[in-house]
Amino acid sequence: MSSRGKKIRILAIDDEEIYLHAIVGLLADNYKIIIALNGQEGLRIAQSDPPPDLILLDVMMPDMGGFEVCRQLKREPDTRDIPVVFLSALEEVENKTRGFAVGGVDYITKPFQGEEVLARVKTHIENLELHRRLARENARFKTLAEAAFEGIFIHDQGRIMDVNSEAGRLFDYKPHKLIGQDFSELLPVECQTAILNEADEPLEREITNRSGETIPVEIRTKNIDFGAHAVSVTAIRDVSIQRAIENEKIVLQDENRALK
Numbered sequence: 001m002s003s004r005g006k007k008i009r010i011l012a013i014d015d016e017e018i019y020l021h022a023i024v025g026l027l028a029d030n031y032k033i034i035i036a037l038n039g040q041e042g043l044r045i046a047q048s049d050p051p052p053d054l055i056l057l058d059v060m061m062p063d064m065g066g067f068e069v070c071r072q073l074k075r076e077p078d079t080r081d082i083p084v085v086f087l088s089a090l091e092e093v094e095n096k097t098r099g100f101a102v103g104g105v106d107y108i109t110k111p112f113q114g115e116e117v118l119a120r121v122k123t124h125i126e127n128l129e130l131h132r133r134l135a136r137e138n139a140r141f142k143t144l145a146e147a148a149f150e151g152i153f154i155h156d157q158g159r160i161m162d163v164n165s166e167a168g169r170l171f172d173y174k175p176h177k178l179i180g181q182d183f184s185e186l187l188p189v190e191c192q193t194a195i196l197n198e199a200d201e202p203l204e205r206e207i208t209n210r211s212g213e214t215i216p217v218e219i220r221t222k223n224i225d226f227g228a229h230a231v232s233v234t235a236i237r238d239v240s241i242q243r244a245i246e247n248e249k250i251v252l253q254d255e256n257r258a259l260k
Contacts, residue, residue: 008128010055012024026118042057053125055073057070059090059099060090070084083128149166151166155183160178161231162179163178172213187207191205198222204218217236219234
């Protein structure tokens, strides 16, 4: 059962009905099992809507074998991310290596043990749920980051992992071009410690972007836990507009005093 209460869909593709019956008997209580007796039928079901969450795929089948089915699944955007676990009576290392090379994530050797099937399926479903949760969190971050007025940088010891659009505007880069760069190389020396250390107050300095434009900014960093280690989130705010407004306000106040 998935984290949202909807049954996980598992597609089992095998030309031997005895193994399909065994898979149904083992997994049907916790998952929705769809079966296919050949590669072509399995491919058609996998490409239908909704697609399965996991595929158990026999290697040796007539007409279209499991390796070819997997190759075709990995070519299509709608099915390339579905994890494929191969089922095979062949135990040669070369055969298993070939399975991983075409995109499989695991191997179960026939005749299989029920406990092994249950354990491997459970592991891959849990991995799938973690990937989906991470994707949802990433999408949520993107939405929040794009709504921010600051340039947002996620980085690991200065190596940029993700940014928002405002970060690209500040440094005159397309956002994806910033990913992987050393953050410190984009900043003057006096700003570099501000991207690695948290501080009570933002650092006020100037940066020069790729076009040579000098921009007054405020820089603030927050360290957060990300998986097994900590990363940093740095916000850089362009204060040039704010300063222009403040200067205009001063000019107006002086004019008011002169008029009085």
